Amino acid sequence: MAKLKTTYVCQNCGAVQSKWMGKCPECNQWNSLVEEVIEKQSSSKSSYNQNYIPKNTPVILSNVAGIETHRFETGIKELDQVLGGGIVKGSVVLIGGEPGIGKSTVILQVAGILNKKNKKVLYVSGEESPSQIRMRADRLNVTADNLELLTTTSFEDVLSATAIKQYDYLIIDSIQTITSEEIISGGGAVGQIRHVTYRLVELAKSTGLTVFIIGQVTKDGNIAGPKVLEHLVDTVLYFEGDYSRGVRIIRSVKNRFGSTDEVGIFEMSQSGLIEAGDRAFFDKDSSQASGKVICPVLEGTRPFLIEIQALVAPTFFQYPKRNATGYDNNRLAMLIAILEKKGGLNLSGADVYLNIAGGIKINEPSADLAVCAALISSFKDKPVPYTMAFAGEVGLTGEIRSVSNIQGRINECSKFGVETLYTNNKHEKSKNIKLVNVKNINDLLKL
The missing domain is CATH 3.30.230.10 (Ribosomal Protein S5; domain 2)
Incomplete structure (x- = not known):
């Protein structure tokens, strides 16, 4: 039996090392290297196979027909502004933020709006049961009669569901909980996150399915697993804000279909996130004092x-x-x-x-x-x-x-x-x- 080849991957920055170390030499994080199994490389010197049939061939840029980017407005003006005017079909949007800041809340509100506009939405949750999602939907007054839920941690289940029925939107909550049988490592590992995200991007580009990915953040404020996610997806949105006042800010740090550094301002209420606009930071009626x-x-x-x-x-x-x-x-x-x-x-x-x-x-x-x-x-x-x-x-x-x-x-x-x-x-x-x-x-x- 051939011996499996292993590497050690930093769970903080994604750096790969040939042996285990107590501290990652790239990001100086302690105890972040985790062993991962990789496929055994072929001993053949030549990687080219004459019998291989390529899937795609080069084309002339001037012969490519240009298309107008189709955007779908969610109805939440602050979110549409951050996205650059709306959701682009076939795009992959990554939403990051600290636990409890409102990522699942806003994405469930968006799912309800899309469902009301006769869009087919599949909500995949690896953290909550259907009854928990229903309780949150009732609290947020989200009435999505045809919104489909899938509670699983298997990426193969997600692929199977999208193959059986054609959806317009796919929501993954969260990417750290989804694992693939093709990768021999635990859930939340960098290898798993990279592989699943890559397959999701491949699925979106080949079928036109729009994918929303929710990602947790580390104590340093970076999306757990790493910068590899930001390179793969089309749009990256970050949640930040003040827990005491309920103010939430969605900040765009990457957008292939619009301007970056845009922000959306919300307030957290019992009925979910509501658009706050500028009033969240300026109270004209407050008492006047020095300073x-x-x-x-x-x-x-x-x-x-x-x-x-x-x-x-x-x-x-x-x-x-x-x-x-x-x-x-x-x-x-x-x-x-x-x-x-x-x-x-x-x-x-x-x-x-x-x-x-x-x-x-x-x-x-x-x-x-x-x-x-x-x-x-x-x-x-x-x-x-x-x-x-x-x-x-x-x-x-x-x-x-x-x-x-x-x-x-x-x-x-x-x-x-x-x-x-x-x-x-x-x-x-x-x-x-x-x-x-x-x-x-x-x-x-x-x-």
Whole structure:
């Protein structure tokens, strides 16, 4: 009997090693290498078989008939925007996120909408029983009389079901629970996930079946199993948000049929995910206090208002604290140093806390001016009216730099009653709100 050949695959990054190691040399993760059996390679030097009949042959690009990409709108505008306008037939969409954040909820809502529009949907679950899915559907008020359920962990059962009956949409919840008999390894292993996903992509491209795949994430925030999934599928959506407030954000990080970096904003309720729009991050009716500033930011091509909250308080420790939630700590430390050096504020003896309301995380430098305004407001204990907004990048010399898509930010500010926008876009004009040029930090302090 021939000896089986084995390799050791990292369950975190997918790197392959010839022998077991305590720590993966690629991603430095401990105890992540798992033994997997691979097929014995042929000893023949030549891999070409003269009797082999190829499945496909090369074609001339100019002879290929172009087709208009057909999209199907789900009826959930926020989700359609992230997908680039709707679902593309024959595409494979990967949805990742932490447990309990709403992946199964939104996909069941989408399945109900598709079923109401006479689309044939097969929902495959390897984690829940049909009665559990029915309970969740009743709670979400999803009435899908013809929605078909298949509870299995066998990929061969999925192939058999799709071969017997032609479906328009296939939902896999989740990919970590599905195993194939063709691979000798446990469920959730990188080899299994890679093989099953590859076969699903092959099935979608050959039959026109649209596939939704739900993937769990690791503690580092990456989809478990790995980057191999992101390379295979057409679209990758990530769920993130604030559990305490019920805010959920669907972020597109890869989309072969549309723009990337788009976001959809939802709120989690008892009846499922509902579209929240911009109101999830900005509450105009909340109490006005020092340290609260409004800022228009961009996520992809979409502008929306956020509320930046700052607290500057005397410290009782030898080293003052610098803590930021939803914002980069290093950038906060840089802005504090600029305010001290160029603005003359004595923040070295104060604890500084910064929070982006709504649970959103921002990396855009256009929020620098608003962060500085919030710090100054809290330090001087002077409230900033909600009729004012700030947008600008702060340089190390204290100058304020212009921001992109200023017209979109202006339009978003006007929707919420903002009357004045402080920025440094000199050549921009607006009929809706007043634009005030701020050249440097000293101009901001004089306001």
